[in-house]
Amino acid sequence: MNETPAIELRGINKSFGPVHANKDIDLVVKKGSIHGIIGENGAGKSTLMSILYGFYHADDGDILVNGKKVTIADSKAAIGMGIGMVHQHFMLVDNFSVLENIVLGAEDSAMLAGGLDRARIELKRLEEEYELRVDPDALIQDLPVGLQQRVEILKALYRSAEVLILDEPTGVLTPPEADHLFKILEVLKNEGKTILLITHKLREIMAATDSVSVMRRGEMVATRETRNTSMEELAELMVGRSVLLRVDKKPAVAAEPVMQVENLSVTDQRGVQVVKDVSFSVRAGEIVGIAGVSGNGQSELLETLAGIRRATGGTLRINGETIDLGTSTLDAADMRAKSMGHVPEDRHRMGLINSFAEYENSILGYHRDPAYSSGLLMNIAAIKENAVAEIEKYDIRPPNPMLKTASFSGGNQQKIVLAREIERDPDVLLVGQPTRGVDIGAIEFIHSRLVELRDAGKGILLVSVELDEIRALADRILVMFDGRIVGERGANADEGELGLLMAGVEDQAKMSVEGSAR
Amino acid sequence: MSAGQLPRWVDYGLIPFVNLAAAFLVSGLVVVLIGENPLEAVRILIWGSLGYGEGIGFTLFYATNFIFTGLAVAVAFHAGLFNIGGEGQAYIGGLGVTFACLALDHIVPWYVTLPFAIIGSALMGAAWAFIPAWLQATRGSHVVITTIMFNFIASSLMVYLLNSALKKPGSMQPETRTFEAGGRLPFLNDVFPSFGFGYAPVNLSLFVALAACVLIWLLIWRTKLGFEIRSFGANATAAVYAGISPVRTIVITMLISGGLAGMMAINEIMGSQHRLLIDFVAGYGFVGIAVALMGRAHPVGIVLAAILFGMLYQGGAELSFEMPNITRDMIIVIQGLVILFAGALEHMFRPAITALFMPSQAHAAEEA
């Protein structure tokens, strides 16, 4: 019981300008355990881990590795102490092979060849020991995200990491990939490695960790043995109040269709048909959810409807007006003018301009609205006023419209996008992955805003790879597989059945439905 | 990420100053190596450029050129475009000024000609930027390559025109006839005799340049078009998401950029030379890139950087006159060092200075 902990942090403090991101943090991580860290967006989880990995320096406080006090000057020093990190955004060279990426930065001589051969042998050993199989000669750009992540883990193990930090590792993974990751973590743990896992998903904490620490607004508020706690308790500790883990909504009172899509087909830049003859409609006052494993055409469908991508054929009827998508030249601005809002799946790449101040992003796409201009010039005062109102209403933290968007934490950035799109009161709202990387308090808030918008008689098309989210929000569920809509189910569809449809096992699912429908 | 949190005076004052100091330190070493006294050299350089009225006049004259070409590069920067074609656009812009002046100089006074010269130079400069812009926007041909190629085309075209249609009849020189009073901007020495600008060619186009600075500031930070230009430059994918047309943004930005470069010709042709002649652009278009870099693509920064380069041009000329060991080439080396430290190595001192200022700022904020 009195074993020295693998990692111990004592009184860690870290400020970014006026933001006190870590306040007197104490943390003890037992050797050979999986230790979860949870907390709201901006609670300071990533900052704390970056300090441990030598990315940032603590303003004060001590770090103990295996009971010895250390200073970690940079990530090289951290690696030297056996600490490895898998970042949320992978740090791999796309056009290098797996092997080259693993060796990169750890070459032990100027000549690559000998090192590569030795690395290949070592990699083989690691693969066998931990059941982490990847083709060492594959190029990173050809690998799916799940495998890329595996390369990151191998990279850390190759550098003989004893402690592995994973920052929101499942945010980008499909459910089966995530399951596989947790199996790997289990193997690593059994081999005596220590794992620090940051995640927003309480289910993962309950399923995978031995103990869990909760952060709130820069402070460490509690540490629990996982088996002695519950999702409800953790949620409450995180947010500081009790959280509804399910959406509270009345049945939809759907009216006339506000958006009808017919025979939509889309071909991507490689010439592959990614959306195949899709037809569906969204009625006023309902949320239609599109379920599916990512990469089955949902993203392209959403982008095409938003006017960002061109279709090869199909029609869109919105608010009674019919548009031939095969020939239309309408862009995103034109679609917004038809009262269609769009929360894109990837807020960093598409939804926000990171170098802009918050208030500038609060009108991105709506900057031509006369409300924000006076004469030839933009009305900065009006824009800021609107931004401040949105910040207040959506509890965006820190509440500073002048702050660069990049300085907001992930969940708060998401709120900036949602506030912008929802507050324009669109008749149709396209929403992609609204709660990716968002903490549960914010999820509750975002979900209730979407339901409110629905109840105000608007139509919402929701794309999410989180089946739980679809099931919680949608009034009707469409399942996409391989570019096609392979099934439609009601709000209380069976999870297993949806899973089968998502995996493309159409017939069995159909049979079981037909069986139950009769 | 943390750069935005630095105090403005550090970001826009201290860091450029440290960069500049480093450039001069290295230049000083070079001066020592060739056996001259570096302090004396600095004294001559500063005296020559700021020490007396005529020197100041020359400095401001060069600065006027740099403001136009620096603004041109800066506007394109904001859209993420690298307009290397200022040289050619300014050269062709000279045609616009010349047409206005040749047509009007003997009928109307200069202040009637000036608006036509401004419009003419901007239109011609913009026209010269149009084809590269169009190719970039619709075909993805890189604007860096195409604008460089258009510099060469401009050069050949002007040699041809100045040896044929535009040449003064009966003259051997490849240049137009000299403009009458209606095609000449007043020298500042005539407008403000008390400053004693002497024979320095600084003229009223300095005020055109300053007005352009104000208008460009308004355009970039206060108009919808500027918002679109900056959005596109910072994140093109997000710009498309926002309904901003890449083709339109690229073309309009390059037209504005080319127009500004073209306007440089007002200073040289209508303000100083009073005739169109071969190679009057003389590298000002290229130095505009350094001016824009050093001025952080902001009009105020550009004015300051333009004055600095004006000083280097004017003070450098004095220096090579006073210290024969320091040749014109040496001056170019010094200019190169300034460009290197202020532009390319801009990030060399930044991390250290940031580390120095962030903690103290954190404390100040906490106490407040």
Ligand SMILES: Nc1ncnc2c1ncn2[C@@H]1O[C@H](COP(=O)(O)OP(=O)(O)OP(=O)(O)O)[C@@H](O)[C@H]1O
């Ligand atoms: N480089 C930085 N400069 C300024 N502020 C920062 C920086 N990095 C983080 N912050 C701020 O510090 C706080 C903690 O951020 P951190 O990224 O650690 O949060 P997090 O718990 O990982 O959140 P999320 O779950 O959204 O990823 C936030 O308020 C954030 O805005």
Ligand SMILES: [Mg+2]
């Ligand atoms: Mg984080």
